[in-house]
Amino acid sequence: MSNKLIGEMRLHKKISNIFAARNIITAKDALSMTEFELMELLDVGMKEIKSAITLISEAASPPCQSARSLLEQKVENEHLSGHLQTHLKGLDESLCGGIPFGVLTELVGPPGIGKSQFCMKLALSASFPAAYGGLDGRVIYIDVESKFSSKRVIEMGLKSFPEVFHLKGMAQEMAGRIIVLRPTSLSEFTESIQELKDSILQNQVKLLVIDSMTALLSGENKPGAQRQHHQLGWHISFLKSLAEFSRIPIVVTNQVRSQNRDETSQYSFQGKPKEGFHEHTSTYDSHLVAALGINWAHSVTIRLVLEAKSGQRIIKVAKSPMSPPLAFPFEITSAGISLLSDNGTEVKGPDINTIHARGHSDMINFHGD
Amino acid sequence: MAPTHTLAAKSRRRFKKLSLATKHYRVMETSRLPLSSTIRGKLISAGYTSLSSISSVSSTDLARDVDMTEAEAVDISKLANQISGSNGTTSLINGGKNAWDMLHEEESLPRITTSCSDLDNILGGGISCRDVTEIGGVPGIGKTQIGIQLSVNVQIPREFGGLGGKAIYIDTEGSFMVERALQMAEACVEDMEEYTGYMMHKHFKASQVQMKPEDILENIFYFRVCSYTEQIALVNHLDKFISENKDVKVVIVDSITFHFRQDFDDLGQRTRVLSEMALKFMKLAKKFSLAVVLLNQVTTKYTDGSFQLALALGDSWSHSCTNRVILYWNGDERYAYIDKSPSLPSASASYNVTSRGLRNSSSSTKRVKMM
Structure with missing residues (x-):
């Protein structure tokens, strides 16, 4: 819409020529300036500018839909009303059916917690025939950290959907639908x-997985933090619109890093952090935060935190417009991730966003057979 | 003799300086008119430097003197009159209103409930119509939830103390979830039915709830905005859209920030475009007596030797909204804080996001403590 040509709108010929003469060709060119600036630049009266802007705006503004027609479209056009099942019953229920189409879903967690396992399982279920809860489509798996393992995917398939995978040629067909990309630099990824x-x-691509977004950025030699931030900005917009227009789920993983001492999560009006509050947080064994900052966090629609607490793996719905913050304990078996309980427990306050890694190393050793 | 002479010369010089200054001031007057630079140049070179000089001649004379069409001259004298207020006979200044009348108007203004009475209390009864309210907070705090809740609540019929209006939801981030809106709409209808039942029980004559959740969804006009150009275009177009679709009582922008944060390179330009947009929102709010709710993201800002959270888009943007509410975590609970408001005291209140929507934090449905 923003690249619509002014020359093709219903503007008066004279005015539209003046716009063209000053190299204001698209709606974007015209609307990136204030009306006053336009008036100065084009040397036309305010009245003409106002009426021209009205016409340009009408042509460039997006169409209106009622929320009801939005719902009806979703129910009508999309399998399971636009959700990709995770095959984790409790999690699927809290997300109204699974990972939703059209938005970014993020997985955050310490290394080895199971982010890639989760992604591989998702890739598998997207490639599955619709009769078995899949999307019957291709999957693009952008594997930045070289963690994708075909052997593991087949193993998960055999263990969790034996009835499908034991059919002849099925394993080959399913695995053939997952296309793995291994970009080595941000520009290649772009x-x-x-x-x-x-x-x-x-x-027929039905799922895009990026594992991980953080590795892409940290791999790049960065002349300045500002530039990195800016590049990310472009990727955020692009991925969001990609998800939206092709109506597919996009799943992105994010690493964790330790929190800097001078970072606060307070507003100026809240004053100095209270002593008690501070002590409370310092009792955690580690201060972990998501590696990509707050601008990124605003952009993802759903954030799932995978963490370890007292030797127990937990998956939390930390941000979601349709679910309260629920936490589910899980384990990783040869069939992939499975929940220990389908009844999530509600989490409150700062716990929603903190990422624990207590007893995590023990657990890795225990499972690292 | 000599000293007197110099004194006189000095005072003459001073007088000259003074008149130059006045003249300069008048030049400024004409340049205040929203005119293109050619026309402005023509006016000034023909000697029409002050507003009064324009309004004192007839438009025919003006057209002849300045060498422009009669129609243009009429427009210019109209503008000059408007700004100088020389033909404002009805009130002291055109468009002025006295404070007493304003008080009455403000008191009769309806407010949109947030479904959380604690939050309503600190807001003076809810989100006020005719105002622009900005609500900001960290990711996951519940900004979108408040947005969806308001677009449902604005439709509560008058019999139930609501506005019986419609909502415009401008989604810049793709975070509007229609399933969630349906949940809240269902809860809203259930609450109204419960209320009716209660009234019937007490032998009051109460109206039946006629609304269905689907009707509520029908009256949410949803716009998906994919670039800042579309956002600006839509805001410009809203005037026409609202004139055609009466009864729109709330405009929600979720979020005002997103595209401006990603795609704009020139920050000065961004500020100018944003403040023009803010003015347009304010105009809409006044013209159609509707509430404009702008959701904003959070950024970190370096002040007083440490990093602190602050709403995005910078300092000059923070002047643009009439009311500003910041959502934050306080221990285990979600709180809202009134950061800026011309009429409300700074206060904070807790709220809770439940499966039925926004509610008081004490009345939360089920709460299983775990961590």
Whole structure:
């Protein structure tokens, strides 16, 4: 919409020529300036500018839909009303059916907690026939950290969906639908996703996984933090619109880093952090925060935190517009991630966003057979 | 003799300086008119430097003197009159209103409930119509939840103390979840039914709830905005849209920040475009007596030797909204704090996001303590 040409709108010929003469070609060019600035630049009266802006705005503004028609479309067009099942019953229920189409879903957690396991399982279930709760489509798996293992995917498939996988040729067909990309730099990644934009619909791509976003950025030699931030900004917008227009779920993983001492989560009006509060947080064994900052956190629609607490793995719905913050204990078996209980417990306050890693190392050793 | 002479010369010089200054001031007057620079140049070179000089001649004379069409001259004298207020006979200044009348108007203004009575209390009864309210907070605190809740609550019929209006939801981030809106709409209808039942029980004559959750969804006009250009275009277009679709009583922008944060390179330009947009929102709020709710993201800001959270878009943006509410975590509970308001005292209140929507934190449904 923003690249619509002013020359093709219903503007008066004279005015539209003046716009063209000053190299204001698209709606974006015109609307990036204030009306007053336009008036100065084009040397036309305020009245003409106002009426021109009204016409340009009308042509460039997005269409309106009622929320009801939105719901009806979703129910009508999309399998399971636009959700990809995780096959974790409790989690699927709290997310109204699974990972929703059209938005970014993020997995955050310490290394080895099971983010990649979760992603591989998702890739598998997206490639599955619809009769078994899958999306019957291709999966693009952007594997930045080289953690994708085909052997593991087949193993998960055999253990969790034996009835499908024991059919002849099924394993080959399912695994053949998962396309793994291993970009080595941010620019390579950028090229790939731009290429993807056009081919997603034709090629029946039903899921995009990026494991992990953080590795892409930290791998890049950065001349300044500002630039890194800016680049991320472009990727955020692009991925969001990609999810939205191709109506597919996009799952992105994010690493953790330790929190800097001078970082606060307080507003100026809250005053100095209370002593008690501070002590409370310092009793945690580690101060972990998501590696990508607050701007990124605002952009993801759903954030799932995977953490370890007292030797127990837990998956938390930390941010979701349709679910209260619930926590589910889970374990990793040969069939992939499975929940120990489908009844989530509600989490409150700062616990929603903290990422624990207590007793995590013991657990890795225990399972690392 | 000599000293007197110099004194006179000095005072003459001073007088000259003074008149130059006045003249300069008048030049400024004409340049205040929203005119293109050619026309402004023509006016000034023809000697029309002050507003009064324009309004004192007839538009025909003006057209002849300045070499422009009659129609243009009429527009210019109209503008000059408007600004100088020379033909304002009805009130002291055109468009002025006295404080007493304003008080009455303010008192009769309806407010939109947030479904959380503690929050309503600190807001003076709810989100006020005719105002622009900004609500900001960290990711996951419940900004979108408040947005969806308000777009449902604005539709509560008048019989139930609501506004019986419609909502416009401008989604810049793709975070509007229609399933969630349905949940809240169902809870809202249930609450109204319960209320009716209670009234019937007490032998009052109460109206039946006619609304269905689907009707509530029908009256939420949803716009998905994918770039800042679309956002600006839509805000410009809203005037027409609301004139065509009467009864819109709330406009929610979720979030005002997103596209401006990602795509704008020139920060000065961003500030100017944003403040023009803020003015347009304010105009809409006044013209149609509706509430504008802008959701804003949070950024970190370096002040007094440490990093602190602050709402995004910078300092000059923070002047743009009439009311500003910040949502934050206080221990285990979600709180809202009134950071800025011309009429309300600073206060904070806790709230809770439940499966039925926003509620008081004490009346939360089930709460299983775990961590």
